[in-house]
Amino acid sequence: MNILSIGGSDPSSGAGIQSDIRMFSALNTYTLTVITAITSQNTSNFGIVEPVSSKMLKKQLESLFLDFKIDGIKIGMVYNSKIIKVIYQQLNKLKIPIVVDPVIKSTTGGKLLEINAVKDFKKYIIPLATVITPNKDEAEFLSKTKISRKNTPKIIAKKIQDMGAKNVVITGIEGRNNKISDFVLEKNTKYVISGEKISKINHGSGCNHSAAIVYSLAKKKSIKESLYFARKFTYDSIKNAKKIGKGVLITDIQSEDKIKEDLSNAINRFTEIKGIYKNIPECQTNFVFSKQKPKSTKDVLGISGRIVKAEKRVIVAGELKYGGSKHVATALLSMNKKYPQICSAINLKYQKTTISKIKKSKLIVGSYDRSLEPKDVKIKGSTIKWGINFAIKNSKNIPDVIYHKGDFGKEPMIIVFGKTPENVLKKILKITG
Ligand SMILES: Nc1ncnc2c1ncn2[C@@H]1O[C@H](COP(=O)(O)OP(=O)(O)OP(=O)(O)O)[C@@H](O)[C@H]1O
């Protein structure tokens, strides 16, 4: 998936284009970028702004539209009227989700939209928005109305919707009991997404929020699903905010989320492989991905249930959890001990046809015979560890696949290994179907 971020450069990487690259990368998404302005800022102060020329902006956009399929666009800092008009000319015919984060002032007080550009921002940028995400102050500023008992968030959101945005989210409305809420006005419905307020002043949460929304919309999720996803994503990024500079904290995403994201994407794609139900064994399938240097199954992410066969479909029953898999995770741990780069694995049904496809596809295959298993291993219950080590020992190279043909009362099994879930998936595609 390719997402385009149009916005300003923040050299401290806490917000703007650089923050978007970090966030989209954490979501395993390729980021295209078009810079509207260069800023000098850090976590304490805002310096100066140098906007790019209309010509430079137009050329950047054209070069991307000529080359890439773009699945969604995020618009952040636009700064002046010239920039606004070029963006409008280039984007107004597009039929992909566009999320507009009205960037007006920075946390540190910098002016990110010229006052005489506000009119054109309303006229040209707001109507491009599939979703617009003003915070409370920005919503009040754009609608020229203070939120009050009379002027509810709904009334203010409606004013912004009337400027042309399809869906409006007013973020960061503080409530009682340490709650912070986002008010949402879709075309025909309104709702509030509420949650706990984290007591951290940060740089980047608004950027992360709009980035996560466009990511989710580009994946064809609904507005509501995307907003819930973005809220959780932003919450995690604030929780994980770090003191990198001397001033406010910079939001970040834990790498665990990346592990989850990668595995979750691969599982979704696995379930969509045509005829894959034929490869699900009686004991069902688990797909795992470990942290670097895993010590135990607690460091291995897996499905707390299984991927199960439901007639000719497969469905995921359970959630992704560290420690969610026992058998496949144990096999992975043995493999990872010898080959630390191998961090992902899946178990599939043993079938002779699959084994011959594996051999034809030039993948490296190892195997073990459970009937040769020493008695003490059986008693200790460490069959998998013994089997994987046996197969590794008898293989000159890193095995892509290890299988065993079962034993009395034990189902035969194939395990496919790889560096990442994506890597495992590629191998599966070679040997199934
Ligand atoms: N302290 C907090 N604790 C929990 N959630 C928060 C907190 N602050 C903001 N959020 C949530 O983060 C998301 C982004 O909103 P936020 O108000 O930070 O945007 P913003 O003010 O535009 O940010 P920025 O100034 O960084 O661009 C919203 O879903 C909001 O409710």
Ligand SMILES: Cc1ncc(CO)c(N)n1
């Ligand atoms: C470049 C840029 N975009 C957005 C923001 C808003 O946080 C910022 N401070 N800087």
